[in-house]
Amino acid sequence: MGYTSVDRIPGIVAGVRHSFGRGVTRPEAWRRDQLERMRALLLERGADFEAALKQDLGKSGTESQLTEIGFLIAELDHALAHLGSWIRPRRVGVPLAVQPAAARVVREPLGVALVIAPWNYPLMLALSPVIGAIAAGNAVIVKPSELAPATGELIATVLPDVLDRRAVAVVTGGVPETTALLAERFDHIFYTGNGRVGRIVARAAAEHLTPVTLELGGKSPVYVDDTVPIAEAARRIAWAKFMNAGQTCIAPDYVLGSRAVLRRLGPALVEAIQELYGTATRENPDYGRIITDAQFARLTGHLGDGEALTGGEHDAGARWIAPTVLAGVSREAGVMQEEIFGPILPLVEVSDLDDALGFVVSRDKPLAAYVFSTDRAARDRWERETSSGALNFGIPALHLVAHDLPFGGVGESGMGAYHGERSFLTFSHEKAVLSKPLRPETLAATIMPPFTKNKEAL
Numbered sequence: 001m002g003y004t005s006v007d008r009i010p011g012i013v014a015g016v017r018h019s020f021g022r023g024v025t026r027p028e029a030w031r032r033d034q035l036e037r038m039r040a041l042l043l044e045r046g047a048d049f050e051a052a053l054k055q056d057l058g059k060s061g062t063e064s065q066l067t068e069i070g071f072l073i074a075e076l077d078h079a080l081a082h083l084g085s086w087i088r089p090r091r092v093g094v095p096l097a098v099q100p101a102a103a104r105v106v107r108e109p110l111g112v113a114l115v116i117a118p119w120n121y122p123l124m125l126a127l128s129p130v131i132g133a134i135a136a137g138n139a140v141i142v143k144p145s146e147l148a149p150a151t152g153e154l155i156a157t158v159l160p161d162v163l164d165r166r167a168v169a170v171v172t173g174g175v176p177e178t179t180a181l182l183a184e185r186f187d188h189i190f191y192t193g194n195g196r197v198g199r200i201v202a203r204a205a206a207e208h209l210t211p212v213t214l215e216l217g218g219k220s221p222v223y224v225d226d227t228v229p230i231a232e233a234a235r236r237i238a239w240a241k242f243m244n245a246g247q248t249c250i251a252p253d254y255v256l257g258s259r260a261v262l263r264r265l266g267p268a269l270v271e272a273i274q275e276l277y278g279t280a281t282r283e284n285p286d287y288g289r290i291i292t293d294a295q296f297a298r299l300t301g302h303l304g305d306g307e308a309l310t311g312g313e314h315d316a317g318a319r320w321i322a323p324t325v326l327a328g329v330s331r332e333a334g335v336m337q338e339e340i341f342g343p344i345l346p347l348v349e350v351s352d353l354d355d356a357l358g359f360v361v362s363r364d365k366p367l368a369a370y371v372f373s374t375d376r377a378a379r380d381r382w383e384r385e386t387s388s389g390a391l392n393f394g395i396p397a398l399h400l401v402a403h404d405l406p407f408g409g410v411g412e413s414g415m416g417a418y419h420g421e422r423s424f425l426t427f428s429h430e431k432a433v434l435s436k437p438l439r440p441e442t443l444a445a446t447i448m449p450p451f452t453k454n455k456e457a458l
């Protein structure tokens with residue numbers, strides 16, 4: 001299956017817009033039916049999605065179930081359970097001077113949403129925003145990443161068979177196709193990927209005053225002090241870092257700690273990696289692959305930026321890089337200048353908590369920050385003095401699955417958020433509806449001219 005022809009793209013957008021205009025997507029029953037169909041699709045075609053993810057990223061079936069397919073099913077169940085209450089208008093009060101009147105906040109769909117997805121969780125990150133867009137009553141076009149072609153093609157094949165083609169469309173392709181899409185007018189654009197393209201999306205959106213959600217990346221720091229059990233901390237850090245071979249937007253990027261802490265943490269990380277993946281990770285089906293040759297070349301260029309406590313081995317043909325922990329990494333090293341997005345974990349020494357906080361604050365605001373400390377004062381300082389999309393104590397990455405936590409970045413790591421009700425609101429307009437009877441007429445005596453002294457007093 002090839003890419004969507006660029007010539008067809010304006011017609012596809014016009015088609016779903018026409019359906020939105022006719023009210024196809026508005027009824028709660030339609031939304032519910034689409035979400036249920038998507039749920040059934042994920043259950044019925046689970047094995048095919050697993051196979052596609054294996055082909056694109058070497059993901060194990062279990063990891064795909066946990067982080068992509070199962071994640072989406074949980075998100076769908078949550079949306080289906082709460083849809084009725086999310087849709088309901090909210091009554092609000094009005095000030096005395098406006099009374100008698102009734103005021104409501106009505107959550108209406110925006111119109112046609114565009115979802116542009118990346119390659120690293122190519123199923124989950126394509127469909128999770130679509131759940132929010134449909135729940136909120138929008139028509140939607142989704143553009144999967146061309147860098148995960150097996151998953152992208154499967155989405156493009158099966159989604160239109162199951163969902164309402166009048167209002168939901170899949171466009172496949174790379175830069176030319178996405179550029180053609182971005183020339184069209186949308187009512188919301190939801191982009192997940194890197195900041196360079198995020199800027200292209202924001203510029204194109206500005207042309208039509210289209211609101212955007214930008215889910216970007218960054219270097220998410222980990223801080224470990226001597227108040228926590230090191231082996232447990234190491235296992236959790238290694239789990240979040242080496243899942244999907246480090247190609248996770250909220251993966252720990254690097255670890256900050258004192259010399260004494262890092263001296264203990266280094267060997268504990270080596271042990272944790274062996275416990276999770278064994279020593280022969282090249283042969284281990286639980287351990288993923290690097291997505292492209294270009295990413296492989298970029299990552300292997302960083303392997304010499306510190307002393308490898310474990311890992312460093314790699315194989316270009318298999319696009320395999322062993323889980324690598326680098327000790328003694330300087331703050332100026334190349335690996336500390338860009339988001340790593342691969343299985344390399346630098347350990348960077350700090351003199352104390354102030355030094356760690358100062359280092360993080362001096363850099364771009366990350367998508368997440370992870371603090372391992374039981375010291376109340378230290379935890380408070382991380383919360384008060386740093387800014388990041390999320391801040392987790394004691395566990396990296398798991399905020400992703402808490403439906404009521406907004407998921408998103410700040411500053412360079414993005415704008416806007418989603419998951420659970422936040423997804424619904426992202427794709428909704430909250431319309432103010434005020435209704436005031438014409439009698440009794442109280443306004444003439446208060447806010448209408450002629451203005452006299454006693455009106456000022458009001």
Ligand code: NAD
Pocket residue numbers: 116117118119120121125143144145146147173174175178179192193194195197200214215216217218248249250339341367408409414
């Ligand atoms: P990618 O290369 O797949 O690009 C993302 C999308 O942008 C694709 O659909 C692609 O076709 C499109 N695109 C690429 N170049 C374009 C251009 N010139 N014009 C228009 N569209 C274009 O994925 P990526 O950007 O390499 O993804 C990795 C990045 O995404 C990392 O920085 C990661 O941290 C971030 N990320 C963030 C989240 C999050 O939820 N915040 C999740 C996953 C990944």
